[in-house]
Amino acid sequence: MRVPGVARTLSMLAGDGGKKKVVFLGTPEVATIAFRKIFEASKAADSTFEVSAVVSNPPAKANRKKELQASNRTVMRCDAMRCDVWTPTGIMKKFEDSAEFLEKLESLSPDLCITAAYGQFLTKKFLTIPRLGTVNIHPSLLPKYRGASPVPRALEDGVAGGEAESQLGDAEVCAAVTGVSVLFTQFEMDAGPIIRQEEYPLTGDEKADQLLPILFDRGSELLLSALPGIFEGKYQQDGTGCIIQNDEEATYAAKMNKEESKLWFTENAKYMHNRVRAFAGWPGTTMDLVINSGCPDEEKMTVKIVTSRIRREQGGAIQLFTSLFPSISISSFSNSICDPFLSLPPLLIRLAHLHLLANEAAGNALVITCDDGSQLDAIEVQPPGKKPMDAKSFWNGMRGRSVERARVPWSTGKVPT
Structure with a gap:
């Protein structure tokens, strides 16, 4: 004032x-x-x-x-x-x-x-x-x-x-x-x-x-x-x-450093969102992506998350389950909530896809599921060598290719600046 x-x-x-x-x-x-x-x-x-x-x-x-x-x-x-x-x-x-x-x-x-x-x-x-x-x-x-x-x-x-x-x-x-x-x-x-x-x-x-x-x-x-x-x-x-x-x-x-800027989503979505906010400007926050994983044209990319929001703050077993089986209603299982896990091979397949990023229905966000089942929306990102863009523009640039967050650290030597 x-x-x-x-x-x-x-x-x-x-x-x-x-x-x-x-x-x-x-x-x-x-x-x-x-x-x-x-x-x-x-x-x-x-x-x-x-x-x-x-x-x-x-x-x-x-x-x-x-x-x-x-x-x-x-x-x-x-x-x-x-x-x-x-x-x-x-x-x-x-x-x-x-x-x-x-x-x-x-x-x-x-x-x-x-x-x-x-x-x-x-x-x-x-x-x-x-x-x-x-x-x-x-x-x-x-x-x-x-x-x-x-x-x-x-x-x-x-x-x-x-x-x-x-x-x-x-x-x-x-x-x-x-x-x-x-x-x-x-x-x-x-x-x-x-x-x-x-x-x-x-x-x-x-x-x-x-x-x-x-x-x-x-x-x-x-x-x-x-x-x-x-x-x-x-x-x-x-x-x-x-x-x-x-x-x-x-x-x-403590003074910030670039080593802190990497996001691995092993924490809750709220903590990830707070880090995006905290490191905005410099050093920024980045995530490692794999485009078309396992395909001949597989590509590794480090993308800066410019703006985010919390899609689902609560984590836990039920939230993780709904991420793995989005078409199944939890309430329908009553006391048999563990029944779907009896089929182990299909579950492992679903777990392999947990790292895939989803495109929000309206195309306004990259939906990222954290390891605890909470979810973060990346609504503005910056690929290497490009200016910040909204999620819809990023998805359009993928031309239908799958986008997956990396499971282990790697470095391309090409980080957005």
């Missing part, structure tokens, strides 16, 4: 008539959301602070020739707004690499540093430089999900499925929530005193790459609303006026 009168309140706090010096640190595209809001607020006629410098990661070697590219959207945004941009090679790697940067920062005498997805740890020396401290926007309800990937890990854990509890103690708030925290930065990762928190309710279908910008937008507004209190000393690095985190309640959000 927008907080009215923030700039006016800030102007009342500038007793000495000078503007507070703020340094912004951020790297990926989502950082530009926070930077834009902070920069625009600093340009208001009655603003009491200015963005004195922006710190971002240096340009990366991003193509085959290893040529330097513009490192991120933050740098490009700063160039457009004519801000002074610093790109130190690494604040934490070696002291000699960062000494020049720290000396430059110290000579600036900033009042406050603000970080948003900067991507590097800050040294103790750095944290002593800004007079009022360093404030971070973190997209989780701390102390839950400290670390590098709070939004993906929260979605992977099924926060939107109702397992999460409100961190703010409000019984009226829906349990299916995530949120954003504004906190002072300490040397220990994401463990500092919390200045403000805001919950954000979830529907259960949000993807990480959609949710992250929303949370940084909310966090930026939350930060701007807290700046008056920071400037006047209401909120301080030592915890004055803040919520002190309980380390015993902390959970950690």
